[in-house]
Amino acid sequence: MFPKLRKTTHEERLRIAHLISDRIVKKYRSNVLAVYICGSTSKKLDRPFSDLELNAVVRDLAEIPMKYYLHRGLIIHIQYLKSSSILDDAERFTDNWHWAADEYRNRIVLYEWDGWFRKLDAAVAKSDKADSVEAIRKSFMMMTESMAVMRNAMLTKDRVRVLMSGRVLAEQAAGILLLLNRRYVTTTSWFWKIAFDLDKKPKDFKELVEKMCGFVPTTGEGVVASSERMYKEIYEIVRDHGVKIERDHLWV
Template sequence: MLPYPAPTTREEKMKLVAQIKDRLLQLHGDAILAIGLYGSLAQGIDGPYSDIELRVITKDGFSLPGHEFIYPPFKIEIGMKQKREAMRSAATVDDSWAIKAGAYAHLQAIYDPDRLLDEIRTRPMHISDEAIRDVMREFMIWEPYETMGKIRNNKLAGNHGYLALGAKDLAWQSAKLIGLANKTFYTTRARTYEESLQMPSRPSGYDELIELVTRGQLHDSELVYERCEHLWTGLNEWFGEMGIEYKLDKLPF
């Protein structure tokens, strides 16, 4: 087994975080408004192989390049955003909102003299129900609808090897929709399925497909296909209950 990725303690990670903070401030001074830690390390649920994720907020008009690199035994990701861009990005809703919003909502201040991160942390929830519904409508067309078409095509063609991949895609896409519908973001990507099953609003057929996906029981292609069809029916019924119509009765032009 290769010695990397290598395990490190939380204390070792936080010591490097402090060094990075000091280095950035030494180089750029008051052009940096805030430095925040996010991800599992910020939430206190990191493991020995977790990476270090930092978000740096700079003054408007002062741009710095981001960095993602290996500095053995650590992996570090440093995102750089100007203040106006950070505020806008934190309040943006798209199909990955439930996966990515925590990167702002869970920011832990490492350097924040003016408490800017307090405001940024609240921004992900400043999204309207209408915006969420619009994103769900668009995403249903872009991903689940297309995925289900591929699943049916490959079933008809006898390419049963694709069905497991299609099932994973449909499950992940549905989890993103569930987070949006419940206006709830996931703590980490790794816990998405676990947390989605606890949310009150979710389509019928979802739990059953997730059971197969999370247990790796995707060898029975007929069962996998059946569960995908059940979830697809459930997704459409669920959209109907929410009053989200994604099909048109006339050309849009």
């Protein structure tokens, strides 16, 4: 039978989440330190077809594979994360911080053993004070590589690759700006809304994004021109933040 997605209410997701949590604790017993809802459901931003995301924190010696499946029309995603790994990740400020930060800060607790969430909150506090320069440098280097991909595509007149690169560059530019502004994505459907509302960004940021992503009518040449301009303007912001991109010597 063809898989069918079904509309699910927020209250129904919570009910199912509690059932799952009870089964996790019953099955894995003392290996479980915490279970919580993350993602859009944790902030009551879930929509009719949103998935249900849960994190189960387990002891470091436990090896439990993630579960990802469709249950009566609801997409369910359960991650079993080792305690030391999630605490280490939560206190770092990495190039993926704008995507990962939310799940460490917004949650609905379903189960907790021995005050484990106090450790998570302490790790998050360290992340809030961590230096952002290296994360921004790495993110801009990834954008630089995407710029190289676009220029290679221009040389070979690969229009599809040019258009794909424009969207990638736009998303990478937004990611860099999120890091610079220390803003994280609360739900994926709000990604561009959050990015467009940032304080520190190029004045023509939204206009460039719309052309690079094809949100407005444009041409391949228009995508390239907007991408080149975006790259230059993001570099200027990154440079002014104290991030060094080029090296005069071979850095090892």
